[in-house]
Amino acid sequence: MTHYFYSPMKFMTFLLLSCFCVAANTTAAPTQWRTISANVQFLEQSSNLRFYDSNQVLIQGDKCALMFDASGDFAAVETTIEHLKNTLTTPLCYLVASHFHDDHLLGMAILQHHYPDAQLIVHQQLATEFQTLQKAYSDKLDSYEKSIELSLQRLSQQPEAQQQQWRDKLNIAKQRLLRWRQYQLQAPNIPVSQPLTLELGNYPVIINAYQAHTNADLTLSAENHRILVGADLVDWLPYPGHGNFNSWIKVLSQLHSDKRIKLILPGHGGVLKVDDLQQPLSFLQAIEAHVLAHPQQDLTQLEHSFDQQFAKDYQIDEISKKAYPLFLQAGLKRAKQSK
Template sequence: MTHPFYFSAQLTALLLLSFNLVALSTAVAATQWQTISPNIQFLEQQRALRFYDSNQVLIEGDKCALMFDASGDFAAVEATVKQLKSTLKTPLCYLVASHFHDDHLLGMAILQHHFPDAQLIVHQQLATEFSMLQQTYSNKLDSYEKSIELSLQRLAQQPEAQQQHWQDKLNLAKQRLLRWRQYQLQPPQTYVVDSLTIDLGNYPVTVNAHLAHTNGDLTLGAENHRILVGADVVDWLPYPGHGNFNNWLQTLTQLHSDQRIKIILPGHGSVLKRNDLQQPLNFLHAIQQHVKNYPEQDLVQLQQSFDQQFAKDYQVDEVARKAYPLFLEAGLKRVKQSR
């Protein structure tokens, strides 16, 4: 039986492909740092990888800093580490992993290596299953090693003038792999059952636990609920393959009606406003209702008969045209299996 920690095979393939392509490059994909408030930096993933790698959020008070989530691109995490070490005015005291998916959690191994005193905070459910995740980290490095081996085999097929260029890239990739093999994903020191308030130094934040996008999600509220760090719970195009639909819809409905919220920082994509939550609400509700209305249809039929307006809303570029059908299929399958 497939453990819930794993994505569908198709989505996993896309995630691994994007990871390997970036990791093999000498140039790390640029993450855009955006100042949300004097205390909050939003590290938005480049648009071409917005469905396959996560955003991060850096919050800094007078005494401590907190990093919410870690990229699944380990080379990009190392670039973030370099910037953190040159710009942080306070110690990095806390690392918060919003949920178990690779692109939010596994990069924590790199952050933990460079900031060993930082406490890792996770949902209670994730804490109980955390021992499995070191193997997930190792598996990802194994896939990276295989991509290096495949590239080495293909090197001789490259024009002679380009072989040295690609050999240099592969040498760098092998150096990175050896370095990352030495790291460990350290277990969390703190877990959240309901909510946890942390004072970063004249700057309190509240970490809240949910069962929504997965069986163990964390969000974070700051500045008297004005700013919501929502991770994948609030994504414009949500991945519903592991979601608890009833709880997720309830959570989104509550957030959508909370007029204190002005700014939402999602796990994927650009900054949102509170009213933007109507889109994922509509999408998730439509998936749930569609399966209920047509219980006799298989997955292919359900996809074909699904409201085409969502395809028009979501498939705005080539990346979205690839991601949307996979996300829709995952949601339909999830609801069918839950019935």
């Protein structure tokens, strides 16, 4: 199982983002808290971070609250916790990690420290391998430390008038790092392999387990299936580098035909409707069919001969122009390996 950021772009930019978010106390647009219903809040990442960090979903019943996923930016998690402590009217009873990718799981260590009674829910497959994930948390902190060191080395290159400001930011980053080093990613309390119903207090939710985007995915249904919290399994531009194409396509087809679903909250990007699932479904189907139809082509050839309509559909701004080819490459490689 791979424990690092799940796309080549994420991995290559990780140190830069770490320095930006941790050392520099990022000035990027903050997470947007969007009210989906009386019980559901959608914590949507700003558009320029939509391929780098995950959305979260807060669900609150009369007796319990549940947080679905955790940001990969630990400073942002602490900001979220401050908000929760000022606004939650019920205990935070459950934490749900949709899958093992860093930007959905590792921030749970920060939440677990502040809410030690909250029960962590993961896929059964992830639970069996969970002991290795503490190293992923430590490795991420090591990357933060390297970013701080690099920033310190470059401090002298900054205009003299700005150096004190950067020293102050780096001191804050050091304090955060020392604090996070004291935390641990605690083992899950509830592994899921079959549909699990949780009663939050006059508000039941259903957690479902799949092997699609990864080998250990969870989704959540609420309000009689009207709201689907689908994480990366339902992303408009899906990352297929670790997925099971056959299973993923089957699940997306089933969800696409489920007319009970009115709103979909993805792991990355904005709110979707059920008809929007046709786009990621078509993308995955096209990748699988393309690799099958051209068994002699290498990855570069497959990329060049792939249907250019998807590039037109997906490359709508500068960040997606960078993301799309990397996601396509990962999907073609995964599909080729699976044959």
